[in-house]
Amino acid sequence: MSSVNLSGSSEEESELRRGPWTFEEDSLLTHYITSHGEGRWNVLAKSSGLKRTGKSCRLRWLNYLKPDIKRGNLTPQEQLAILELHSKWGNRWSKIAAELPGRTDNEIKNYWRTRVQKQARQLKIDCNSKRFLETLKHFWMPRLVEKMGQTSSQSQSSSSLSSTTNTQNSETPGLLTVPQQVKYTPYQATNENPSSSHCSSDSMKKQSEKECYHVDIDNFNVEDFMSGDILMPDCQVEAIDWINSEDAATYWNMDELWELKK
DNA sequence: AATGGTCGCAACCGCCGCTCA
DNA sequence: GTGAGCGGCGGTTGCGACCAT
Numbered sequence: 001m002s003s004v005n006l007s008g009s010s011e012e013e014s015e016l017r018r019g020p021w022t023f024e025e026d027s028l029l030t031h032y033i034t035s036h037g038e039g040r041w042n043v044l045a046k047s048s049g050l051k052r053t054g055k056s057c058r059l060r061w062l063n064y065l066k067p068d069i070k071r072g073n074l075t076p077q078e079q080l081a082i083l084e085l086h087s088k089w090g091n092r093w094s095k096i097a098a099e100l101p102g103r104t105d106n107e108i109k110n111y112w113r114t115r116v117q118k119q120a121r122q123l124k125i126d127c128n129s130k131r132f133l134e135t136l137k138h139f140w141m142p143r144l145v146e147k148m149g150q151t152s153s154q155s156q157s158s159s160s161l162s163s164t165t166n167t168q169n170s171e172t173p174g175l176l177t178v179p180q181q182v183k184y185t186p187y188q189a190t191n192e193n194p195s196s197s198h199c200s201s202d203s204m205k206k207q208s209e210k211e212c213y214h215v216d217i218d219n220f221n222v223e224d225f226m227s228g229d230i231l232m233p234d235c236q237v238e239a240i241d242w243i244n245s246e247d248a249a250t251y252w253n254m255d256e257l258w259e260l261k262k
Numbered sequence: 263a264a265t266g267g268t269c270g271c272a273a274c275c276g277c278c279g280c281t282c283a
Numbered sequence: 284g285t286g287a288g289c290g291g292c293g294g295t296t297g298c299g300a301c302c303a304t
Contacts, residue, residue, distance in 0.1 A: 018273085018274075019272095019273075019274090020272075020273075021272090021273090053274095055274085055275095056273075056274080059272090059273065059274080060272090060273085063272075063273085064272080106271085106272075106273085107271085110270070110271055110272085111270095113270095114269070114270055114271080115270095118269090
């Protein structure tokens with residue numbers, strides 16, 4: 001069924017606008033919702049004078065116009081939360097978005113597809129595989145945690161995440177359930193182990209198997225990080241220098257993360 | 263400067279489940 | 284019980300911006 005057909009008229013159907021929204025349309029929709037409230041999207045679409053489907057109006061409002069929508073880059077906290085929650089729930093974007101106030105399911109979905117899956121492709125790892133989860137667990141998440149520690153020390157107001165915690169979801173035990181007390185050893189600033197600097201997926205697998213990154217995330221609770229209750233404990237160094245390796249950027253070009261290195 | 267490739271994001275599509283007559 | 288209408292969700296696509304050559 002198509003909402004377009006609700007009108008039942010091919011003439012009306014042909015009048016329906018598609019594509020990018022104009023300022024006037026945004027304004028019209030915003031004013032209508034301000035006056036009448038959300039919901040009843042098909043009625044709204046017709047009553048407001050917008051030549052859009054109800055679905056289109058709903059999407060535009062929820063993903064763009066709604067006042068509490070947060071724009072801009074995802075914070076490390078938010079990225080970590082996404083990784084964690086995705087490990088629990090999979091592609092339940094709306095459910096994940098519900099844990100990140102101001103962020104939309106569309107935005108999170110885009111983040112996952114354009115950033116996370118890109119990394120998986122570059123590593124030649126199936127992003128649905130346990131191996132990729134391990135890679136996230138042993139490398140990516142510790143880096144995010146590290147960055148969170150840095151940013152939180154710079155600004156107490158960095159945490160913009162919800163205090164409405166949906167903690168300890170037992171629905172699906174996550175592989176990445178994270179630590180009350182984080183003990184991890186991020187990568188090393190100095191290249192002490194140049195012989196190990198080749199960052200192939202095989203080497204990464206070996207690295208993972210050797211547990212060179214001591215990331216005790218078994219008991220990690222991401223909400224505790226969000227609340228700022230947990231600060232970074234010992235940040236000992238013991239790792240291959242992925243970053244300085246010639247190929248590293250090819251595999252891990254999460255720009256924000258690498259800024260830590262500078 | 264022109265062109266082709268890549269990336270990121272907004273928007274659309276199709277399916278599913280819920281509600282209600 | 285059932286079918287239509289609707290809202291919500293996840294997957295996909297289109298396109299503008301940016302970058303490299």
